[in-house]
Amino acid sequence: MNTATAVQPPSRLRQFWLKWRFHINVLLLLVPLGFMPKYFADVALFRGDVGLGEREVGDIQVGPWSLKLAELRNEAPRLDGAAGYMKSFNASLCEACIPQVKATYLRIGKPRSLRAAGGIFFGSPYRMGATVPVPLKTSPDAELWVTMEGWDGSMHQGSVPLSKASPSTVAWLQKQGGK
């Protein structure tokens, strides 16, 4: 008489798991695929393949010169630690002004002086970037001022309403309720 009890065979699910558990790891390959659309969109944005920025503002006349302005990202200002909320813009100088312009600055509100002209644009004149602080108490009808300094020592200024330069920033300011 056989007294040994039969060994319970593993369930079908367990069998499947034991047989395939190593190969199922290949599914992990799909994880980075989820990040790829954002990655390639960012690469195209920073390379300039999709234009100057996510949203073009247009040409701004600054004395005898002009520049094409764009929002780097079509979104509300981003918080940068203790420096407060910052907003990034890109710009390209007009062909004729490239040899004449030494520096280009960006500021919300009219600058008091050339020293306090705001954030400076850096990078190639065909595609340069500047980041400006956006104080929480900025009025929604404020203007974005561009100050350009020439190699000959001349200085010219131009402005564009913030509502035209960055509607998303104005919408964000209105949501802050003028704190």
Add this chain to the structure above:
Amino acid sequence: MPVSDLLRRLGGAALLTSLATFSNLALAHNPICECKQIEGGQIQCTGGFSDGSGAPGVTLDVIGYDESILVPGKLGEDSKLTFKRPDAEFYVLFDAGPGHVVEIDQADIEAP
């Protein structure tokens, strides 16, 4: 190539992607300046950068509304400068170089 090597490489790619995503602002080091009124009618300003570094030796001028420089100063080793509150209307300009400035209007300097 063994699958484990492949996975390791893909993990590296995912890490680079996330770094590229989150470093946009981290790369910038925007200037920071805070001023407060302390006892004795003095004002103390502290400068620095948003990456956490201090700003010893950086210029900090107190400028009148008429653009005359009331107090030409430099931040000390502790990134701070203390000066007497001017009688005239003024603003504070933390000047770490062209385009790296912070302006603080007198109206924004809190009383103790």
